[in-house]
Amino acid sequence: MQEYPRYLYRAPFVVTGTGPVLVDGAVLTEEGVVTAVGPFAELRGADAKLEEYDGHVIVPGLVNGHAxxxxxHLADLSREGQGTPPADMTVWIRELLAARALAQDEAENDLAARLALARLYAGGCRAxxxxxNLPESRFIGEDFKTQVYFHLELFGLSGEVEQAALDSLRAQPADICCTAHAPYSSGPALIRAAKERARGQGAPFPIHVAESAAEDAFLRTGGGPFADFLQEKGLMGDAFAVPGCGAVSYLDALGVLDExxxxxxxxxxxxxxxxxxxxxGAAVCLCPGSNRFLGVGTAPLxxxxxxxxxxxxxxxxxxxxxxxxxxxxxxLLRQEHPEVDPAAVFAMATENGGRFLGLGHRLGVIAPGVGASSLLAVRCAAQSVEAMFAKLTTVGSEVRLEWLE
Ligand SMILES: [Zn+2]
Structure with a gap:
């Protein structure tokens, strides 16, 4: 609990996500909720405990769009393979499945997941x-300040395996959000049914799309490494009707693309x-770190x-x-796309996520009504708004931050 009922946080820059950056800005909170955001000159008279954050930027907590x-618990896969991307994605998927089959200690796996979530929180991630793939994974976020929006992912490309996934989808409790894995691993009926369910819940529908050249080749021709892999794993079921187009065109034809x-x-x-x-109005979540590790290419930011x-x-x-x-x-995005506006990159990690989740008024932004526990002070000495965004988006792992509450 905080000592004072009201706090006034002041910093050279406050990124609100709802309007221009405030220079010499301030955030007023009362009983843990933001009540005003504005120039310090306007809020300085407030009856509140003043907390000065010289050399810092106050920003909204970050929103991680995909994890x-x-x-x-399979972190060794990315530690060991650094710098040498697999020949194609199926090589890594094989390694992943093999490692997963060996790691059956549920308590250990659960602990690794919670440690990862704790690391996300320590890194300023609010949601x-x-x-x-495991229904019990929806409980990983219990007792954490980082809000976890969990989706149970199903796959099965055609025939019996797709039908089994459809049966499983229908058997899930009404309060679980579900999704289909990807167009190369989930059949059209499964993708449609999962999206229909999400629509009924008013829930987001995250799906892996157009990740690798191998996926693109499989959807266009029915051949390539994925065809071999799926046959071998018995995941093809009956013959899959090759869409003959790219992943986005295919999903659009299935009618599952919306905001x-x-x-x-x-x-x-x-x-x-x-x-x-x-x-x-469909959104895209870029994952440059994973793309780099797997050597699948760079998204057209x-x-x-x-x-x-x-x-x-x-x-x-x-x-x-x-x-x-x-x-x-x-x-990584800034390295790969130096021409892109750093402020747009920062928005991808904050306000855009809140807006996508339908929580644009309280997640990824600083505005009246937002919990003070969603605010970060990030160490960043800069002389201008442009320099500030340039630093925030290139600091990487060297970032130093604290939650305001
Ligand atoms: Zn993924």
Whole structure:
């Protein structure tokens, strides 16, 4: 509990996410809730305990658009393979499945997931869109300040395996959010049914889309490494009707793209598909750290921004990313896309996530009504707003921050 009923936090810059950056800004809180945000000159008379954050920026807590906390015990996969991407994604998937089959200690796996979530919180992450294959993974976020929006992920491409996934989907309790894994692993009926369920719940629908060239080849031709892999694992079921187009076009034909759909990765997309996403209002979550580790390519960030596609940023899991840090993800994006406005990159890690979740008034922003526990002070000495965003988006793992409450 805090000692005083009201606090006035002052910093050279306050990033609100709802309007221009406040220079010499201040945030007034009462009983743990923001009651006013504005220039310090306007709020200085408030009857509140003044907390000065010289050399800092006050920003909203970050929103991680994509993670698999339940894979956190498989961190060795990304530690050992650094610098040498697999020949194609199926190589890594094989390693992942093998490692997962060996690691059966549920208590140990659960502990790894909770430690990963604690690390996300320590890194300033206030909310995370999490995906898992185990229903019990929805409890990972219990007792954490980082809000976990969990989705149970199902897969099964066709025939019996797809039907089994559909049966499982229907058997899930009404309060569990569900999704389909990806267009190369989940059949059209499963993708549609999962989206229908999400629509009925008013829930987000995150789905892996256009991550690798192998996925693109499989959807266009039915061949390539994924065809071999799926056959071998018995996941093809009966013959899968090859869509003969890119992943985004395919999902659009299935009618599952709307403003609640989050296309995760979105690396291999055409300009026409970017236009489709923009038209549908569907969001894309970029995961540059995971993409780099797996060697799948770089998402067309500038073209997404130019088209007005809502963009989020995600870490993905420790199995394909050596670090769970949105600061590092921002840093990687800036390295790969030096032409892009740093403020737009910062918005991807904050306000865009809140807006996508339908919580734009209280998540990823600083505004009256927001919990003071969602505010961060980040060490950052800068002379201008531009320099401040440039630093925030390139500080990476060197970031020093504290939660205001
Ligand atoms: Zn993922």
């Amino acid at each position: 698999h906390l339940e894979l956190s 995370v869109l999490d995906i898992g 609640k759909t989050l296309c995760v990765h979105g690396v291999h997309v055409s300009d026409a598909e970017i236009a489709i996403l923009a038209r549908r 500038a073209r997404y921004l130019a088209a007005g596609v809502p963009l989020l940023l995600g870490t993905d899991s420790l199995a394909s990313n050596p670090e769970l840090s949105l600061w590092r993800e921002m840093q």
